[in-house]
Amino acid sequence: MSQFTNPEPVNKAPLTENFTWPEGKKSALFTSFDVDAESVWLGMDAKNEERLVTLSYGGYEARVGLPKILELLARHEVPATFFVTGWTVDAYPGLCEAILKGGHEIGHHGYMHYRPEPGNLDLMAEEIDRGLEAMQRRLGITPVGYRAPGGEGYNDFLDLMQQRGLRYSSSWRDDILPYRHVVKGKPGMVEIPVNFSYDDWLYGITHRTASRALFGREAVLGIWKDEFDQTHEWGGVTTTVLHPQVSGRPMRFKILHEFLSHVRAHDDVWLATGKDISTHFESYEAVRDRS
Numbered sequence: 001m002s003q004f005t006n007p008e009p010v011n012k013a014p015l016t017e018n019f020t021w022p023e024g025k026k027s028a029l030f031t032s033f034d035v036d037a038e039s040v041w042l043g044m045d046a047k048n049e050e051r052l053v054t055l056s057y058g059g060y061e062a063r064v065g066l067p068k069i070l071e072l073l074a075r076h077e078v079p080a081t082f083f084v085t086g087w088t089v090d091a092y093p094g095l096c097e098a099i100l101k102g103g104h105e106i107g108h109h110g111y112m113h114y115r116p117e118p119g120n121l122d123l124m125a126e127e128i129d130r131g132l133e134a135m136q137r138r139l140g141i142t143p144v145g146y147r148a149p150g151g152e153g154y155n156d157f158l159d160l161m162q163q164r165g166l167r168y169s170s171s172w173r174d175d176i177l178p179y180r181h182v183v184k185g186k187p188g189m190v191e192i193p194v195n196f197s198y199d200d201w202l203y204g205i206t207h208r209t210a211s212r213a214l215f216g217r218e219a220v221l222g223i224w225k226d227e228f229d230q231t232h233e234w235g236g237v238t239t240t241v242l243h244p245q246v247s248g249r250p251m252r253f254k255i256l257h258e259f260l261s262h263v264r265a266h267d268d269v270w271l272a273t274g275k276d277i278s279t280h281f282e283s284y285e286a287v288r289d290r291s
């Protein structure tokens with residue numbers, strides 16, 4: 001069936017109705033980072049392997065960005081999820097241990113940061129398996145969440161991830177509440193949709209191959225506060241898509257610090273990891289299905 005000849009709703013997941021957050025909180029903040037390090041640049045173009053300055057954009061993440069972000073989260077007492085590529089786990093196991101030691105969650109972000117694209121299921125199976133293997137071998141953990149590098153997805157891949165034991169995805173753009181995917185008529189993974197306004201890559205990276213002006217504090221903080229305030233009023237989840245190689249830069253670090261201060265001025269926001277949110281959604285389903 002083609003959407004060109006037989007239009008029908010693409011997302012078959014039912015709306016999440018009569019949903020509440022734990023502890024009487026009004027909304028949730030899902031602070032999440034994609035930890036790509038050099039793998040985003042290697043995955044983009046294999047020739048970058050010898051382009052050391054290009055790779056150094058990612059190298060900043062390990063040398064400065066991620067440690068600074070961990071300090072900032074500790075200062076604000078905000079738990080977070082870091083979606084880490086397997087390449088990064090292998091290259092920087094110590095950094096990943098520091099993430100876990102900070103009380104944060106590590107999620108799956110592929111191995112070489114290859115983007116899911118319809119037709120590349122074999123490649124994606126390898127990405128998932130290599131990532132799981134690296135996390136088990138280096139850190140002794142099995143992640144339950146996945147965020148797609150480059151933000152794409154398709155049904156066969158959702159199926160595959162579920163078979164590999166992953167419980168939630170955080171890549172879709174179509175809601176402010178978590179929901180459960182329906183894949184080929186069957187219940188799939190939980191989705192915690194992202195808000196692309198919190199993708200710092202859009203505002204804070206400029207590179208020889210993508211040369212552009214950066215967005216400063218006024219522009220970005222204004223968007224972030226407004227998105228949060230309205231999502232809070234609607235009782236949704238504010239899901240960020242931050243990158244330590246961007247938000248760990250000095251000026252951008254200040255923006256994130258101010259944003260977190262703004263959120264922390266509220267006492268009715270549930271600060272949660274992706275695992276917390278997907279577990280909470282599963283208990284909501286259990287109650288809903290009993291009644």
Ligand SMILES: [Zn+2]
Pocket residue numbers: 034035036040109113148149150
């Ligand atoms: Zn990424």
